[in-house]
Amino acid sequence: xxxxxxxxxxxxxxxxxxxxxxxxxxxxxxxxxxxxxxxxxxxxxxxxxxxxxxxxxxxxxxxxxxxxxxxxxxxxxxxxxxxxxxxxxxxxxxxxxxxxxxxxxxxxxxxxxxxxxxxxxxxxxxxxxxxxx
Numbered sequence: 388x389x390x391x392x393x394x395x396x397x398x399x400x401x402x403x404x405x406x407x408x409x410x411x412x413x414x415x416x417x418x419x420x421x422x423x424x425x426x427x428x429x430x431x432x433x434x435x436x437x438x439x440x441x442x443x444x445x446x447x448x449x450x451x452x453x454x455x456x457x458x459x460x461x462x463x464x465x466x467x468x469x470x471x472x473x474x475x476x477x478x479x480x481x482x483x484x485x486x487x488x489x490x491x492x493x494x495x496x497x498x499x500x501x502x503x504x505x506x507x508x509x510x511x512x513x514x515x516x517x518x519x520x
Contacts, residue, residue, distance in 0.1 A: 391484045395456035435474075441504040444474030448506065451477070455484020459493040467500040476504035483510065 401407065436446040451466050453459035463479065470477040479494050486509070497505050 389487070391487045392456050395453060395459060395484060399453060399456070399458065399462070438476075438504065441476070442474075443476055443503055448476035448478050448504065451480045454480040454482070454494045454507075455487075456493060460496050463493050464496040464499065467497040467502050470502045471500040474503055476506065477502045479505060479507045481510065482507045 434445045436443050438446070449466055449470055451459075451463050453462050467477055477497060479497055482494075485494055494507070
């Protein structure tokens, strides 16, 4: 397995095996005051948004950090299916692994689903040669 694939595999293993829950939930400090809106018809509320020529049912993008590792294919497929069903966007994660010739199937699985908006991210270090390369 390539070093980048090892790193992506570590992301998954950490989520499965380590305590990743924060010790403090800042939402515990928030108190919402209930103010009923009986005059509002819930059917009149539109949460959709148009962004970059795409329509999302809700302004939300679910991101994944698992791209570039063959085992991530199933995880990203599940995320893509959920995004397609709910009409929200999906971030397929860093393209570093794809640029370094890692597994690209874990990225391409999103094409098997009708996700309304798909984004990826590429960092400058992956585009600009670094001193040790």
